[in-house]
Structures are given as C-alpha cells and as structure tokens.
Amino acid sequence: MKNFIPDKAFIDPRVLNYDVGKIAINHLTELNVPIEKSRRVVIEGKSPLENYSKSKKTIYLTVNKQKKLRPCKPSADYQFSLSSSCPGHCEYCYLQTTQGEKPFMKVFVNIDEILDVISDHIDKNSDITTFECGSITDPVALEHLTGNLKKCIEFFSKSKNGRLRVITKYNNVDSFLNIDHNNHTKFRFSINTRYVINNFEHSTSSFEERIIASKKIASSNYPLGFIIAPIIIYDNWKEEYKELILRLKEELKDYSEPITFELIQHRFTRTAKDLILTRFPKTKLDLNEENRQLKWGPYGKFKYVYPKEKSSEIKEYISKLIYDNFKNSTIEYFT
Template identity: 65%
Template sequence: MKLFFPDTVYVNPKALNYECGLKAVEYLKNHNINIINSRSVSINEKSFIENYDKSKKTVFLTINSQKKLPSCKPSANYQFSLSSSCPGKCEYCYLQTTQGEKPYIKIFVNIEDILKVIQEHINKHLPDITTFECASITDPVALDHITGNLKRCIEFFSNSDHGRLRLVTKFDNVDSFLNIDHKRHTTFRFSLNSEYVINNFEKNTSSLKNRILAAKKVANSGYPIGFIIAPIMIYPNWKKEYKNLIENLSVAFKDYKDKISFELIQHRFTSTAKELILNRFPNTLLDLNEDKRQLKWGPYGKFKYIYTKDDSEEIKTYMSDLINKNFKNAVIEYFT
C-alpha cells in the first residue's frame, strides 16, 4: 500500500521545539505538502461529509502533554498515544464519538517526553512487568514514516526489563520495523476481518492479503504476533466468510510454531456513533438496527448496542472453535 501523505499539515509552534518536529516538517516539505504554522486546525467545508473527508487528509503536528496514562483493559495495563485518528476511513470506527465531526490526524512529536511518562509508569509497578498499548486511538504504523516515533518506542521497550509494548494495525508498511533488535518486547497484532467487512467498511486500509503478508514478515522477524478479529459481524454467509479467513490465515502460518494470540470483538455502536456514521456514510451497509441488539454499559460512560446474548454466544463459540481447530498454538485472550 502507498504511504499516506496529507494534503495539508498544520504545525503547532511548540512542535518546532523538538528535533522530531523539525525533521517531520522538513520531510513533509520535501514531499511538497502544504505547511501552515498555526496553533489550531481550520476545517470549514460546506457539508458534514466534506468536513470528514478533508479531516482525513489533514495532519496537525503538535505535542502530547499527557502525564497520567489511562487504563487499557483487557489489552494492556496502560495506553499512550503517538498520534490520534488515522488515514483509514472505517465506517464502524469506535472512535466516531470521541473524535467528533472533524477527526483530523494529530501527530505528537515530543517523543522524549512521552517515553519519560512511560518510564514513570513502569517505575510505579516495579518489579512487575507493565504493558502498554499504543494503538487505542490511532494506527501508529500508518503514520510512522513521518516521524519514526513508533520505531523509537520499539527500541525503547527493547531495552526495558519491565516494560512491554503492544500495537495493532490495518496497514502493511512494516519494513522499517523488521531489523530492530526488539528482544521480543513488542507484540505486533494485525486487525483482520472477512472480505465482506474489509471491502465494504474499511476504506483506505491495506487489503486482507497484504495484511497477512505483512504479519508474516513481522513474525519472521521474531516479534510476538497476534490477530484482532474485529468487529465480528453477523450478515448473510458470515460463517462461511469467517471460516475462509481463519483457514487461509492458518495456511499462511502453518510453519509458525510460537504462540499466536487472538482477540475477538463483536460489532457494537452507540447512539451518537450511529448518527455520525449515517451522516458520514449515508449509503452504509452497516447493520445499525437497535431492535436486534441489547444495551451494554460501556467503560466511558455510554451505553452501546451489542448483539443479543444468544447471538453473542454464537459468535464466541463459532469463532473460538474455528481458531482452536485451525491453530494448535492459538491463545484466545478474550471475547467481548
């Protein structure tokens, strides 16, 4: 997949106090990207859809001042951010509500400060191992060619006796990570789904074929590997398509002997997300019928619509059986 380049980059003056910020600006200038020095981003198109589309082509180089990292259960102990939003235009994205009407892409350049905060959180829990997720509100792989900060993080964790990194991606530009002496302290996971879901709802992301090829590269470079199957959807022929996905993945990893982790997440949405999705994608094929769902209280103070108890149990049982049948080295970390 081609590397992502925005149409416009806004640069917070504070970003220029950091070497990473200066290098990122120079890199983008060399690719003839429009640079605007500003403390804020201005997007004022004529329609909701145009605002969304322009946002996905707009980057704000800025800093991350977060000192207290939020919890990230069940994936990790904490989450931190190298960026927010991403070039992908996934119609179901669970960040629809938090990123609002104009989900432009923030890239944080104060990597030294971010790593210092991470180390402080590691120190709090010594002598225990502390795990960190860096892809909760973004796809760091999709943006790393601009800053190289994900590579810096992998190198940082490789030298950490008590810190471990986890990340997930839908993009295949992984070559810059293959020769790092990571010491298996970073776990790469790839977000996969059926062809129907990827083709209809995961716009501006790598194809299923290329994600699997990228996963094999990463696994062959010695990283712990895993897959997030999400969001799992019920639709006509869903069982056959997910069966094809798991069987094809099994063939691709038939010679891989180490543990492979799986995280299974069913499709869910909030009322606010539904409204945003229908405004952005008025012709979406997403099933947003609330009458077919049940309410579940979410960790961020909102009710979300998940599948009914019977449907959820069917998804969990079917997917778990598929994985265990096709992978002797699989560990299903959770279903939610």
C-alpha cells in the same frame, strides 16, 4: 497500500525544537504537502461532512506534553499516544464518536519526552508494566512521517520491565523488521473478512496486505496476536471467516510461538448509529435495532449487540475454527 499523504499540514512552531519535527517537515516538503505554521488548525468545510473528510486529510505536527498516562485496562496498564486520529475511515471506528466533527490527525514529534514519561511509569512499579499505543490512533498508519514507533520498539527492547502492545490495520511494517525488539513488543493485527474490510474499513490496508504484514512480523519473531473485530453476520459470513482463518494458518505455518486472538462481535450505540448514517449514508451495515438486543456498556451507554443465540453461534463457530487450526493459540476473550 501506499503511505498516507495529507492534503495539508499545520505545524505547531514548537516542533522546530525537535529533530523528529524537522525530519517530518522535510519529508512533507518533499511530498509537496502545503504547510502552514500555526498554533491552531483551521478547517472550514461547508458542512459537517466536508469538515469530516477534510480533517481526515489534515495533520497537525505538534508535541505531547502529557505527564501522567491514563490507565488502559484490561488491555494494558497504561496508554500513551504517538498520534491521535488516523487516516482510515472505518465506519464503526469508536473514534467516530469521540473525536468530534473535525478529527484531524495530531502527530507528536517529541518522542524523547514521551519515552521519559513512559520510563517514569515503568520505574514506579517493580513488576512488568504494559503500555498500549493504539487507543486513540492507528500507530502504524502515520509511522512513515516520524519513525517514532520504531524508536519506541527499540526503547522497550532495552527496558527490563516495560512491555509495548501495538494494534494496527496497516501494513507498512518494514521498518520494524530488522530491529532489536527483544520480544518486548507485541503486534496485534486487526483483521476481518474480505467483505467486511472492503465494505466498511475504507482507506486501510486490504485483507491480503494485513495477512502478509502479519507474516513479516511473525518472521521477525515478534509476539503476535489478532483482533477479529467487529465480527459481523451477513449472507456468507461462515465461509468467509473460515477463509480468513485458513489464510492466516497458511501464511503463519512457520511461526511456532503462541498466537492470541481477541474476538469482538459488532455492536453500536444510538449515537454511533446516527453518526454512521450521517457520515456514510450508503452504509451496508445492519444498524436495525430490531435485529439486536440491548447490553449495558461499561461507559454508561446501552449498546446493541447480537441476540444471545446469534452471539453464541458466532463465539462457538469462530472459536472452533481458531482452535482447530491454531493448536498453540489462546482466545483471550469474546465480547
């Protein structure tokens, strides 16, 4: 897919002190993106829906001065951010409920300072320390503006004890292919059936684009994994998840390293349901509580998941597909 071009960029004046800031501003200028220097982002839509859609086209170039990184269990020891929010419109994105009415994208330019903070956290520990960079953003979606993720991969390649985990739904991975990663960065692609991607993951890379991107990453010998999430039951779900696994198998036939899979069934909270119906009034998502069972979530909220017999069916069916077609694979969890 084409790289994201914002409708408007606000620029924190502090970014002019950083090389990446100047490069990003030049790039935005070349793209004819209107730029406004400001310490705050002003988005004034006539309705919450307009605020949401304008925000998803607005970026704020700024700096990330966080010194203490938050834990990120179970996926990694810590999380850090090169950006927040993302240009995608996935209807069930958990950021929908955490980033407020105006989820504009912050893009951080002070990469050397961010890497210094990571270094400090690595040094505190004598063992391997793992870092996730996709907890509040898609780290690949905005990479073309800064080149920061590439710098991170190169930083981790030289780190004795630091390891990076990347998760993405985007395919602009070419800048990561011919660089030294030293197997210290693991790429995970969030993947799903054509139906799910086409209907619910608006403004993200397509089914085929993600599979081809994963092949490119595999050809560059990165450690590789897939998150299949959310797994949704619909008319033709079994056939389509089978197609997904077989397409992956076909494209990854030359990749001999172990591949990990993480499986997450579709779930929603009442708050998420209300927000999805406001932002995507024509959604085809099945949000009928009567078709679900309640499960107590780790963040103190009930969520609606598939009833036990349905979730067992999903788990058994997809696990068998994976183990039958990827002998060298591990399913890290199903939830």
